[in-house]
Amino acid sequence: MLGLPKATEMSKQLPKKAIYAKFQMNAAAKEKIDADISRITIVNEITPNKVNIPVGDEVKSFFVLLVTLKRKEFEEKTIATLSKLIPQNILFVLECGNESKLAIYHSKLMQTDWKSTTEQKVELKGLNLDKVWENLIRSLECGVWNVELTLDENIVLHEKQAKLEKEIAKLEKQARAEKQPKKKFELVQRVKELKSKMDVL
Incomplete structure (x- = not known):
């Protein structure tokens, strides 16, 4: 899967019942997972001996989990919960049809974004597994990367940018609809302020 080396392939199903039992999940949490997920399978294990890339300080290995979804409009919190329950670095392949x-x-x-599963490919790029993992995250996370910042700092920066973009779009819409010249001018000025803030970021 994903064009990864054959040596990394495996097929181990993770029964949902076992996850529920291990983490003593309540009925509401179980229902949320059941509503979105029909099956969870470990399909790849990336370790130094299988891919000939040394361990990093943080990442010693990671797994690829194929999550078969019941619907495309899944609850993102479900995947976040799954990630927190399994104390490993996980690359999810969320499949629907x-x-x-x-x-x-x-x-x-x-x-x-969604695309044909047969077209999904990932590259293991990096001198060690820390870098490989970081590059995978970078390939998934949108936005311009600042090489002077750490991975987490870049993610925080992207969140700030996304928030500002939302705010700018909202104010621009208000300005277009505003009839009073004074109020319209104020909104346009506010948009300008936010845009210059965006440039600084």
């Missing part, structure tokens, strides 16, 4: 998207939970859920 013939399409899938890749996702990683790292302080938030980062995901690609």
Whole structure:
């Protein structure tokens, strides 16, 4: 799967019941997972001996989990919960029908757009598994990367940018609809302020 080396392939199903039992989940949490997920399978294990890439300080290995979804409009919190329950670095392949998207939970859920599962590919790029993992996250996370910042700092920066973009779009819409010239001018000025803030970021 994903064009990864054959040596990494495996097929181990994770029964949902076992997850519920291990983490003593309540009925509401079980229902949420059941509503979105029909099956969870470990399909790849990336370890130094299988891919000939040394361990990093943080990442010693990671897994690829194929999550078969019941619907495309899944609850993102379900995948975040799954990621927190399994104490491993996980690259999710969220599959629905013939399409899938890749996702990683790292302080938030980062995901690609839907595309045909047969076209999904990932590259293991990096001198060690820390770098490989970081590059995978970068490939999923949108936005311009600042090389002077750490991975987490870049993610925080992207969140700030997304928030500002939302605010700008909202104010621009208000300005277009505003009839009073004074109020319209104020809104336009506010948009300008936010845009210059965006440039600084």
